[in-house]
Amino acid sequence: MPRILEAKHRVPDTLAGSRLDQVAVELFDGHSRERLKGWIKTGELSVDGLQAKPKDKLHGGEYLALHATLEDDMRFEAEDIPLAIVFEDEHVIVIDKPAGLVVHPAAGNASGTLLNALLHHCPTLAQIPRAGIVHRLDKDTTGLMVVAKTLTAQTALVEQLQARTMSRHYDAVIIGTPVAGGKVDAPIGRHPKDRKRQAVNASGKPAVTHYRVVERFRAHTHVRCKLETGRTHQIRVHMAHQRYPLIGDPVYGGRAKLPPGAALPLKEILREFPRQALHARKLAFVHPESGNDVSFLAPLPDDLLMLLDYLREDSETMR
Structure with missing residues (x-):
């Protein structure tokens, strides 16, 4: 059965001069x-109550x-996924999403996704x-996501x-040893030559990441990142732009950067x-019904804990 989607947003001054689509x-x-352009052309997406053109x-x-109609073809199969x-x-x-779980069905991932699991x-x-x-994590990124159970909450x-x-904090283990934390304020858009990648791009969307050092090792660092924006691959792109790419x-x-004289187990896990x-x-975030501030923590998964243990042992051994 078709469903009605309703939403309203004010255009921020930072987007002044941009096309409607x-x-x-x-x-x-x-x-x-393309879907949004279709709704603009049919008048289902209006500007101050009036129909407009995508290029306006x-x-x-x-x-x-x-105020748009969502047809049944947007539905997917429910699957019993823990x-x-x-x-x-x-x-x-x-x-708390595990590694390896795709969030939303797409070409090549029509099933076995978080969305299929949620429907079940x-x-x-x-x-x-x-x-x-509401938001996504990359397939192999672990951790917290919030899902809305009503259209009002969404x-x-x-x-x-x-x-x-909405406050989102991430733990990452990077290659390199920054002296201190910092702020990366660099727009992110599609890579000019590889459509599957993102890149710092002057024509991209604004993107801001804050990071601070949690623990420093001989050639790697455990950092904590806070997002102001939520661009695709944002932390991965920003840290690589700072010449501190993520391990793995x-x-x-x-x-892989191998510390001089590192033991074989550490070399293997880094490679x-x-x-x-x-x-x-x-x-x-603010709970959409109660209005109260709510906060959740997810402990580091076993693979990251093991990685940090090996790096810590290496640093202590070489002191």
């Missing part, structure tokens, strides 16, 4: 540019209203766009993301670590 992609998270330039301050649920009530679910766990999520998914959480009031990153990392060493450790 470009602004829509920025504000209505989770929908493709906006001045900032306008209100974009979406979920590590940290918290759940009538409005939200907070999960809570069948009513079939009535919510993207089964209530809209409120997306607005918090856009207003940068198959896309943005370089060759063979199977994923980017990145974990969404902390998630905090």
Whole structure:
């Protein structure tokens, strides 16, 4: 049965001068540019109550209203896939995603995803766009995600993301030893030559990452990152841009850096670590129903704990 999607956003002054379809992609998270253009052309996505064209330039301050029909073809199959649920009530679910779990079905991943698992766990999520998914983690990034169980909760959480009031902290293990933490303020967009990658790009979307040192080893560092924005691969791109790529990153990392004289077990784990060493450790937001501040923590997974143990042992041995 078709479902109605309704949402409304004010165009921030920072997007003044941009095309309507470009602004829509920025504000209505989770929908493709082509789908949004279609809604603009049919008038289902309006500007201050009036129909506009995708190429129309906006001045900032306008209100974009979406009242669109979501057809049944946007649904996916429910699958009995275990979920590590940290918290759940009538409005939200907070999960601790494992490595290897794709968040949303796409080409090559039509099943076996978090979305399929959510539909099995809570069948009513079939009535919510993207089964209530508010934000994503890369397939091999572990840690906390929040899922909305109602359209009202989803809209409120997306607005918090856009207003940068949802707090997201990550643990990462990087190659290199920065003297101190810092702030990376560099726009991110598609790589000019490789559509599967992201890159720091002057024409990209604003992206800000803060990072601080937790523990320093001989050739690597455990850092904690805080996101202001949520661009695709943001931490991975920003840290590589700083010349501190994540251990195990198959896309943005370089060759494994082996500390001089390192023991064989450490060499093996550095060469063979199977994923980017990145974990969404902390998630905090305003509960969409109660209005209370809520915060959740997810301990480091076993593979990262083992990696840190080997690095720590190496540093202590070589003192």
